[in-house]
Amino acid sequence: MSYARITGTGSYLPPTALTNDDLVARGVDTSDEWIVERTGIRSRHLADAGQMASDLALEASRKAMAAAGISAGKIDLIVLATSTPDYIFPSTACLLQSKLGVSGAAAFDVQAVCSGFAYALTVAEKFIRSGSHRCALVVGAEVFSRILDWNDRGTCVLFGDGAGAVVLEASEEPGILASALHADGAHHAILEVPGQVCGGKVVGQPFVKMDGPAVFKFAVRVLAEVAHETLDLAGLDATAIDWLIPHQANIRIIQSTARKLGLPMDKVVTTVERHGNTSAASIPLALDAAVREGRIKRGDTLMLEGVGGGFTWGAVLLKF
Numbered sequence: 372m373s374y375a376r377i378t379g380t381g382s383y384l385p386p387t388a389l390t391n392d393d394l395v396a397r398g399v400d401t402s403d404e405w406i407v408e409r410t411g412i413r414s415r416h417l418a419d420a421g422q423m424a425s426d427l428a429l430e431a432s433r434k435a436m437a438a439a440g441i442s443a444g445k446i447d448l449i450v451l452a453t454s455t456p457d458y459i460f461p462s463t464a465c466l467l468q469s470k471l472g473v474s475g476a477a478a479f480d481v482q483a484v485c486s487g488f489a490y491a492l493t494v495a496e497k498f499i500r501s502g503s504h505r506c507a508l509v510v511g512a513e514v515f516s517r518i519l520d521w522n523d524r525g526t527c528v529l530f531g532d533g534a535g536a537v538v539l540e541a542s543e544e545p546g547i548l549a550s551a552l553h554a555d556g557a558h559h560a561i562l563e564v565p566g567q568v569c570g571g572k573v574v575g576q577p578f579v580k581m582d583g584p585a586v587f588k589f590a591v592r593v594l595a596e597v598a599h600e601t602l603d604l605a606g607l608d609a610t611a612i613d614w615l616i617p618h619q620a621n622i623r624i625i626q627s628t629a630r631k632l633g634l635p636m637d638k639v640v641t642t643v644e645r646h647g648n649t650s651a652a653s654i655p656l657a658l659d660a661a662v663r664e665g666r667i668k669r670g671d672t673l674m675l676e677g678v679g680g681g682f683t684w685g686a687v688l689l690k691f
């Protein structure tokens with residue numbers, strides 16, 4: 372049976388960058404010192420008013436396809452992870468497909484918040500391993516700035532906008548080695564946007580609501596557990612990991628996960644400092660940054676892992 376292997380990566384950040392001091396200047400009751408000390412974040416990018424998740428996804432996808440050396444016509448599956456879709460429906464994956472100027476491929480969204488990319492990659496891998504599809508575009512794209520309450524300093528300083536994409540193709544060479552996905556909906560209330568549209572009005576709260584300390588504890592525990600589970604499935608241990616590419620929520624969560632895996636920080640890709648938390652986009656954004664900087668090379672063993680609202684969590688171990 373063939374493997375599913377990443378053959379190209381791409382990413383896109385909207386041009387407007389906002390530093391912590393810019394947030395203070397905009398009236399957020401915070402400081403650069405507080406944000407850097409608690410989260411490691413120094414700046415984040417924000418989409419322009421007219422930019423939707425599918426626009427960010429399009430730019431990232433074009434770069435991933437160019438890196439893979441394929442045209443959009445070759446893609447037979449689009450899986451797009453987002454919690455900030457363009458519309459209620461159709462899916463952002465279908466809107467991306469239209470912007471790519473192609474038709475016919477299966478296209479759908481995956482909603483697993485900050486674990487979305489780990490979920491989307493795993494789903495796409497299963498399509499490819501089954502033999503039903505051969506060339507997938509897997510995307511994480513978010514405009515989280517649209518669901519932030521700028522008066523809530525506990526959340527608005529944490530997030531940014533962006534998109535990352537990979538082309539995943541059937542291959543005789545490995546490829547994705549193992550993956551594990553989990554959820555526990557009992558913890559939905561520690562991180563949620565508890566709103567909906569009904570009768571033409573927003574009902575409930577259309578902004579991110581978070582119990583930060585509870586999220587922190589939960590994330591640190593499950594990220595270590597799911598990394599070990601995925602290594603076990605592949606019959607490997609943590610010494611096999613060349614690069615850990617965790618969801619970029621918070622540098623302290625990342626450092627704690629690396630410590631639990633016995634990995635030095637120089638084997639961990641971090642972009643949280645300049646991207647903030649871009650939810651489903653954070654892992655493919657970090658992956659693409661490290662690939663383009665020449666740090667990640669063909670043949671390296673990568674551990675990608677995410678955790679987010681739901682609660683959801685997952686990891687993907689792969690040979691790049």
Ligand code: ACO
Nearest residue numbers: 401402405409485524525528583584586587620621678679
């Ligand atoms: N600037 C200044 N002060 C702030 C800010 C801010 N931006 N935000 C909160 N504070 C204050 C609080 O009001 C509180 O003040 P008080 O003691 O006078 O009441 C104080 O700082 C401590 O608040 P806590 O929420 O207890 O702060 P904590 O040390 O837990 O840090 C943080 C908050 C950074 C959110 C932390 O809990 C955390 O990192 N949690 C993980 C959350 C996360 O990463 N979420 C991302 C989404 S989830 C995901 O992607 C997995």
